[in-house]
Amino acid sequence: MSVAPAATNLRLLHISSSAVVPRQCPAPSSVQLVGRSSNSRWFKPPLRAALQTSLVLREEGESGGGAATLRELCRGHVPDHVLSRAEGIGYVMPTDVQRQALPVLLSGRDCVIHAQTGSGKTLAYLLLVFSVVKAQRSAVQALIVVPTRELGMQVTKVARMLASKAVDNDLEEKSSCTVMALLDGGMLRRHKSWLKAEPPSVVVATIASLCQMLDKQIFKLDALEALVIDEVDFLFNSSKQVSSLKKILTSYSSSSKRQTVFASASIPQHKRFVYDCIQQKWTKRDVVHVHVNAIKPLPSCLQHKFVVCTKKQKHVVLLSLLHSDAPKSAIVFVGEQSEKSKKAGNGPSTVLLVDFLKTSYRGSSDVLLLEEDMNFNSRAASLSELREGEGYLLVATDIAARGVDLPETTHIYNFDLPRTAVDYLHRAGRTGRKPFSDEKCNVTSIITLEERFVLQRYENELMFNCEEVII
Numbered sequence: 039m040s041v042a043p044a045a046t047n048l049r050l051l052h053i054s055s056s057a058v059v060p061r062q063c064p065a066p067s068s069v070q071l072v073g074r075s076s077n078s079r080w081f082k083p084p085l086r087a088a089l090q091t092s093l094v095l096r097e098e099g100e101s102g103g104g105a106a107t108l109r110e111l112c113r114g115h116v117p118d119h120v121l122s123r124a125e126g127i128g129y130v131m132p133t134d135v136q137r138q139a140l141p142v143l144l145s146g147r148d149c150v151i152h153a154q155t156g157s158g159k160t161l162a163y164l165l166l167v168f169s170v171v172k173a174q175r176s177a178v179q180a181l182i183v184v185p186t187r188e189l190g191m192q193v194t195k196v197a198r199m200l201a202s203k204a205v206d207n208d209l210e211e212k213s214s215c216t217v218m219a220l221l222d223g224g225m226l227r228r229h230k231s232w233l234k235a236e237p238p239s240v241v242v243a244t245i246a247s248l249c250q251m252l253d254k255q256i257f258k259l260d261a262l263e264a265l266v267i268d269e270v271d272f273l274f275n276s277s278k279q280v281s282s283l284k285k286i287l288t289s290y291s292s293s294s295k296r297q298t299v300f301a302s303a304s305i306p307q308h309k310r311f312v313y314d315c316i317q318q319k320w321t322k323r324d325v326v327h328v329h330v331n332a333i334k335p336l337p338s339c340l341q342h343k344f345v346v347c348t349k350k351q352k353h354v355v356l357l358s359l360l361h362s363d364a365p366k367s368a369i370v371f372v373g374e375q376s377e378k379s380k381k382a383g384n385g386p387s388t389v390l391l392v393d394f395l396k397t398s399y400r401g402s403s404d405v406l407l408l409e410e411d412m413n414f415n416s417r418a419a420s421l422s423e424l425r426e427g428e429g430y431l432l433v434a435t436d437i438a439a440r441g442v443d444l445p446e447t448t449h450i451y452n453f454d455l456p457r458t459a460v461d462y463l464h465r466a467g468r469t470g471r472k473p474f475s476d477e478k479c480n481v482t483s484i485i486t487l488e489e490r491f492v493l494q495r496y497e498n499e500l501m502f503n504c505e506e507v508i509i
C-alpha cells in the first residue's frame with residue numbers, strides 16, 4: 039500500500055498482519071511504508087511475532103506538518119460543540135502528536151501515545167473520549183487514569199471545558215457529557231451517591247480512589263468504550279499501584295471490549311512494553327505505537343545548563359542564578375529528604391529552602407511550595423495561586439514533575455539532581471510547554487563535582503548537551 043510521499047519524515051517500522059494503516063481512517067498524510075522493520079531480527083520469535091501484529095508510527099525529525107486543522111482531522115467523529123469549544127480555547131491547528139495520533143485514535147485502534155512533554159497528548163486523548171461517549175447513555179463510558187490528584191484536577195478542568203455546551207435551552211444542558219473527578223483526597227461519599235444516582239459519562243481517577251469504588255461495586259466498567267492511562271510508565275513503575283492498574287486493565291474491564299490508550303513522554307524499553315501490552319492482553323494485538331520525535335526525547339526549545347558547587351554553597355548559588363536570570367515564573371525542584379536528615383531532626387529541605395528564599399530573594403514573584411507531605415487542600419491552594427498569579431517561584435518535589443501544565447514557566451532549577459534520566463526529562467518538561475512558540479526555556483542543574491558524571495549520563499541517554507555556567 040503506497041501513500042502520499044512523506045510530508046513528514048514518518049516511517050512505518052512494523053507492519054501489521056491485518057492492515058498497514060487502520061482501514062477506517064485515512065492514513066496520516068505522511069505515512070510512508072518502508073516494509074517490515076529491519077530490526078525485527080533483534081527479537082526472539084515470540085516477541086517478533088507479537089510486534090509484527092502491532093504498528094509503530096514514528097516521526098523522525100522535524101515534521102513538514104500537514105495543513106489539516108483539528109476540526110478537519112476530527113470531522114465526523116468528534117461532536118461539533120466540542121470542536122467549537124476547543125477552537126474557543128485556542129486549539130485550532132493540531133500539534134505533531136495530535137496530527138499523528140488522532141487518525142489512529144479515531145479509527146478505534148488501541149494506541150500508545152509516546153511524545154515529548156508539553157506536546158499536547160492530553161487533548162489528543164480527550165478528543166477521542168468525546169468521540170465515543172454518548173451523553174444520553176446513563177453509564178460510565180470513558181475512564182482516564184492519572185498518577186496524581188494535581189494532574190487529575192487539570193485533566194478534569196480541560197475535559198469539562200470541552201464538554202460544556204452553550205446552553206440555549208434546558209434540553210441542551212442535560213445532553214452535555216458529565217465529567218467526574220474521582221481523586222485521592224476527594225469526598226468519596228458524595229461521589230458514591232452521584233455514581234449511583236446518575237453515572238457520569240467520563241471519570242478521571244487516581245488508582246486508589248477508583249479501586250475503592252470498583253471493589254465495592256459502586257459502579258462498573260461494563261459500558262466502557264475508552265480507557266486512557268496517562269503517565270503510563272510512572273504507574274507501571276509504582277510498586278503501590280501496579281497491581282491495581284493491572285486489575286483495571288484485565289479484570290475490571292477487557293481490552294477486547296474497549297479501546298485502550300496509553301500516554302507518556304517516557305516509555306523506557308518501549309518495544310518490550312508494546313510486546314507486554316499484547317502478551318498480557320492490556321491492549322488488542324493490533325495496538326499502534328505512535329512515537330513522535332523518537333530521536334529527540336526532549337523539546338528542542340530547552341537550553342540545559344549546570345553549575346558546580348559544594349552542597350553548602352547550593353542556596354547561595356541558586357539565589358545568584360535567580361538574581362541573574364530574573365525569571366518571570368520558575369520551578370525549583372528539590373529531592374526528597376533523606377532518612378538520615380529526618381533522623382537528625384532536620385526540617386524538610388523544601389521548607390528550609392522556601393524560608394531562605396522568602397528572606398533573601400529580591401524577585402517580585404511569590405515563593406510557593408508543592409510537595410507530597412502537604413494536605414490536599416494546601417496542594418490545591420498552591421496550584422490555584424500559581425495559575426492565577428502573575429509570576430511565581432515554586433519550590434516542589436517530583437510530585438510537580440509529571441503532567442502538571444504551567445505553560446508560563448520559563449525556568450527550571452534542579453536544586454537537587456533528579457534520580458533518573460526519566461525524572462530529568464519530566465522535570466525539564468515543566469517548561470517549554472507552548473507548542474507553537476520558539477521561546478527558549480532554561481533548565482539549570484546545581485550539582486557537586488561528584489555528580490558531574492551522573493548529569494553526563496543523562497545527557498547521553500536523553501541526547502542533550504549541558505553548558506557549564508560559572509558563577
Ligand SMILES: Nc1ncnc2c1ncn2[C@@H]1O[C@H](COP(=O)(O)OP(=O)(O)OP(=O)(O)O)[C@@H](O)[C@H]1O
Pocket residue numbers: 128129130131132133136153154155156157158159160161302303440441442443445467471472473
Ligand atoms: N492544538 C493545540 N494548540 C495550542 N496549544 C495546545 C494544543 N494542544 C495542547 N496545547 C497546549 O500545550 C500545552 C501542553 O499540553 P499537554 O499538557 O496536553 O501536554 P502533554 O503532552 O500531556 O505533556 P506531559 O507529557 O508533560 O503531560 C498545554 O498548555 C495545552 O493547553
